Amino acid sequence: MSEQQADSGLSWNERVIKEFRANNGRVGGMFEGAPMVLLTTMGRKTGKPHTNPAIYYKDGDRYLVFASNAGRDKNPDWYHNLLESPQVTLEIGTEEGAAKPFATRAEELKGEERDRYWELQCTLDPGFRDYESKTDRKIPVVALQPLDLGGDNERSRMIGQQLIKHHSDLRGELARLRTAIEQALGGDNTDARPAVELTEQLRARCLTYCYGLQMHHIREDGSFSAFEVRYPHLVPAITKLREQHHVVETALAEFEEVLDEGLSGDGGDLERLRGELDRVVAGLEAHFAYEEETLLPALEG
Ligand SMILES: [Fe+2]
Ligand SMILES: [Fe+2]
Structure with missing residues (x-):
């Protein structure tokens, strides 16, 4: 069976996840060249782990992700999940050549800070401006702070x-x-x-x-x-x-x-x-x- 045939039973999400993990965090197609992470949140109703690809912006040591849901009128599930349980596992490509998981804590940005980073992201990647124009929703911006035990x-x-x-x-x-x-x-x-x-x-x-x-x-x-x-x-x-x-x-x-x-x-x-x-x-x-x-x-x- 070819690789392609083996993948045909997978959903779009599952294919992106598989590609991400196999290529040290790089994904082709519509995400070609975009800075990507995988977020794993806990399903707020089922307790089941949910993994989703997301584009990020690195701000110092924290990762910002944008709950655009491609401009749909509903916030994505991962956003609701992390409001309920803010421990998010982030997978990201590394210099060692294999994507690795990191424990992070999620916090939604508010007010002026949210607006500033949202504008910055739209300037860096105009696709986000398109998403914004498709919905009346104010698209949430979430900061993920990796766990750091340095001396603590x-x-x-x-x-x-x-x-x-x-x-x-x-x-x-x-x-x-x-x-x-x-x-x-x-x-x-x-x-x-x-x-x-x-x-x-x-x-x-x-x-x-x-x-x-x-x-x-x-x-x-x-x-x-x-x-x-x-x-x-x-x-x-x-x-x-x-x-x-x-x-x-x-x-x-x-x-x-x-x-x-x-x-x-x-x-x-x-x-x-x-x-x-x-x-x-x-x-x-x-x-x-x-x-x-x-x-x-x-x-x-
Ligand atoms: Fe354990
Ligand atoms: Fe264990």
């Missing part, structure tokens, strides 16, 4: 505490999920709800778990880039942690495939689901432990 021990300690809390939440939810599957399999639930409703609920809970874990790893991958600068001795461990994220991601994708095929509510489906979940759990427990053991001593100073 308090920030590192806070990140360490967050890591422990997220792992504890993820472990707890995983245990509850397994219990729910066991109960559905054992048929010992005194619940009178029909099997279809039960499996639909189980499916929703499994998906929520997948999204939460994916989001946790995507955000960690971004934070790791700041850890590597602040704690160079951790680079080998972080390289290993990034690889483990990749392994978990593959296992999760297979788990989601089982869910996507639909659960009929008979024992066979649930057995398969339990098998796939066990695979995720096995890798995950070891990963959490290794991450805590290697990162926490540095973060806690």
Whole structure:
């Protein structure tokens, strides 16, 4: 199968993302030569990670992005998502030759500052002036400030505490999920709800778990880039942690495939689901432990 045929099942967004990642942040077509980033935000309704390409303007160490949505009358989803949860992972091309994720915090520019940077962007790229003319909407401008741990021990300690809390939440939810599957399999639930409703609920809970874990790893991958600068001795461990994220991601994708095929509510489906979940759990427990053991001593100073 040719590369082109393999890509034909992808959406426009997915094709741009794939091209971006394969070419150290460069994309052809309508984005040829434009300074591009990928933004990953957390879906405000689903918790699912959403990745979108965007043109940026670099202002000092922060990245400005413009919620133009190509001049449509609605703000793009990523803008609503970051208002709800301002931790945004930014992927950008690097001098090492491969695009890399960075943890950033989003803040919308207001008033005169917003207007000044919007005008500047329209001068640099007149396409934005066209977008503006198509809508009555005042197009938001958002600043993304990369995480910088340079000498800030308090920030590192806070990140360490967050890591422990997220792992504890993820472990707890995983245990509850397994219990729910066991109960559905054992048929010992005194619940009178029909099997279809039960499996639909189980499916929703499994998906929520997948999204939460994916989001946790995507955000960690971004934070790791700041850890590597602040704690160079951790680079080998972080390289290993990034690889483990990749392994978990593959296992999760297979788990989601089982869910996507639909659960009929008979024992066979649930057995398969339990098998796939066990695979995720096995890798995950070891990963959490290794991450805590290697990162926490540095973060806690
Ligand atoms: Fe991790
Ligand atoms: Fe983690």
